[in-house]
Amino acid sequence: MAHAHSVDGVTYRFADLRTLLARASPQRSGDALAGVAATSAEERMAARMALADLPLSVFLTEALIKDIPFRAAERTQRPMTLVASKMLRTPRT
Numbered sequence: 001m002a003h004a005h006s007v008d009g010v011t012y013r014f015a016d017l018r019t020l021l022a023r024a025s026p027q028r029s030g031d032a033l034a035g036v037a038a039t040s041a042e043e044r045m046a047a048r049m050a051l052a053d054l055p056l057s058v059f060l061t062e063a064l065i066k067d068i069p070f071r072a073a074e075r076t077q078r079p080m081t082l083v084a085s086k087m088l089r090t091p092r093t
Contacts, residue, residue: 002014002016018036
């Protein structure tokens with residue numbers, strides 16, 4: 001699912017949640033070497049604003065890590081889904 005946000009008339013598009021999170025994070029040399037860092041402060045701010053607009057349910061439905069071996073995914077997916085679902089159902093006071 002693509003994400004986008006406009007800053008000063010320029011629309012920044014992010015292909016997926018993984019890219020959005022990488023571009024929203026502070027500048028790190030490892031991100032730059034991996035080619036996932038924001039190219040400018042404006043792009044980083046646009047990513048942060050797009051991230052702030054996302055509902056929590058997107059984090060449950062969109063995979064961040066691809067190509068996880070089946071057994072590892074099987075062990076972690078269910079507990080994470082149960083915890084996240086409980087958090088989303090809990091009313092805030």
